[in-house]
Amino acid sequence: MILKDEMLDSLLTELSKEQIVYVPKQVNGTTRFAPYVSSDKMKLDQVNTVMPPKDLLFPQTQNMYHYGVEKNSGNMFIDPVIESADQILFGVRSCDMRSFDCLDAAFLTKGYIDEFYQAKRDRLTTIAIGCTEVSETCFCESMGQDPNHAPQADIQLRHGEGGYNVTAQTEKGEALLEKFKPFCEEGEVEVADVHCTLNVDASNIKDNLDILHESHELWDSMSYKCLNCGTCTFVCPTCYCFDIDQENRCKEGVRFRCWDSCMFSEYTAMAGGHNPRPEKRDRVRNRFMHKLNYFEDRYGKMLCVGCGRCIEKCPVSLDITVLIDRANELAQAEETEAAHA
Amino acid sequence: MSDITTTLRERARALMEDGTIAAFIGWEAGRFERQTTPLICLDAADTDRLIFDEYCVNTTAKYVRDLKQRGRIGVAVRGCDSRAINRMIEDNQFKREDVYLLGIPCPQMNDRKTGTVLNKCQDCAHRNPVTYDELLGEAMEETAPQDRYARAHLVSGLDRIARQNIFNMAFERCIRCYACRDVCPCCTCRTCFVDQRNVGWLGKQDNLSENRFYGMIRAFHISDRCIECGECERACPMDLPLMAINKKLVEDMNTLFGEYESGMTTDNEDALRSFSKTDLEEFE
Known part of the structure; x- marks a missing residue:
């Protein structure tokens, strides 16, 4: 089924009647997924938005409950806030689709269901677009993704000359496809596959980091230049750490959770002043170990999808692919040494 | 530019080898074309990776704080870096004798994607380092920005x-x-x-x-x-x-x-x- 380019706006306008449709676009000086408005130009040719779509499911600041004391009765109250709405995420790329697998694993498996996340997740429909170009920092293929196809998406689009091939991949997708039909025609456009230009060998990275988890040579050299800002964690589609805090006004308040970053020294600060990760080396190590080793251990997948945002935005160009290369090198050297010993 | 890179490597290596400095802060090439990244040399051999070109966008002086317990720290400084050093000395972060400064007159840095002069360099008034122990290359004539503000x-x-x-x-x-x-x-x-x-x-x-x-x-x-x-x-x-x-x-x-x-x-x-x-x- 083909969706012609010129029909795209009509389709999105139709879809927007019943749900909020998030599309990649320029908003206030940056690019992110934001509600579709027919007059706003979308950034569908853009490789990746600056901000990932994770805030649709896991907002940077999310209210959890209101509490307080009622004025007249003096009774205490606690009102949970669980926000949820039917949402469509349109134009998401394979890497960001994969990031939802990671978030799902963290928030919905291992015996605990995060209801705030689930309420949003259950009502999300995803329409992925295969990449038509790659940025120099894209390395999703090295992390096991296919830039042309996102198997998790409800509907997959692929752009070719004049239009998109439309394929439903899930039941949810089949249902939404009915809405597509009036705007589509039979047939298929020819599409061309793209491939990442940045490739690293991440096939053994978990095992290699098992060997190197205490390697000063690796972690010292990788962390010297880190500033310990939170840029990499906040632009990351899979970083899911949060902190819980509250805001009080007179006799009322709201408890909220907000993104936190393992790059901040405060992240591990304990009551009484002890900090188990006192140096930036400890924090850098934790971030990369979590991405490439601990998460794999616990959930059987990498917590890095290869979107390249951290590489693009790091103020000091600290590059996860350089770390992977370096770790492979050092692990190999260590193995050779062990064999000789 | 490449002769500055050569002199920078030579001087940084010599200073590390004769024990004047315990570490040297400069830049090295990144993974991508025209990309550089801060380099902290802790070993004389690391100085071979130093480079200086018009894409050294990072101001690196702040790393002195992390390294100062190692001894005297060598830093490659342009105008901005040297002012950062002065600023931190004034704010009691370290003392002037804690650093050894290799001054480099700055050709102005470029954005690696567009190849044009970086925004932050456009109204720069001090491309020559304002303090240094050695100056690599010739000091250049300063051009006052048309409008500082x-x-x-x-x-x-x-x-x-x-x-x-x-x-x-x-x-x-x-x-x-x-x-x-x-x-x-x-x-x-x-x-x-x-x-x-x-x-x-x-x-x-x-x-x-x-x-x-x-x-x-x-x-x-x-x-x-x-x-x-x-x-x-x-x-x-x-x-x-x-x-x-x-x-x-x-x-x-x-x-x-x-x-x-x-x-x-x-x-x-x-x-x-x-x-x-x-x-x-x-x-x-």
């Missing part, structure tokens, strides 16, 4: 509402990663007000009011010390026009307390930390 025009001269709109637009997209603070050579507080959680100056929620509070307090806090290097704006992943705010404050400092440039020496009298009978009394 060009960036401030984004907000100066506007009425309150228009100005507020600009600040709101900017801080609405702030993600509070604190890259601006972490890269800033003036931001050397032992505990930043942001991290004083128990005092509660700043809420952790990301919203306009908290973001604006963070950005403005930081700007005011460095207003008489900002060395105008523009690193905060370059580091910002959300492209906030931070230098418009900083330059406006620098302009105000100059108007209110007289001609002043931070980081040019180590014995400046910072406007907000010194008293003069001639200070303007606006509230008479």
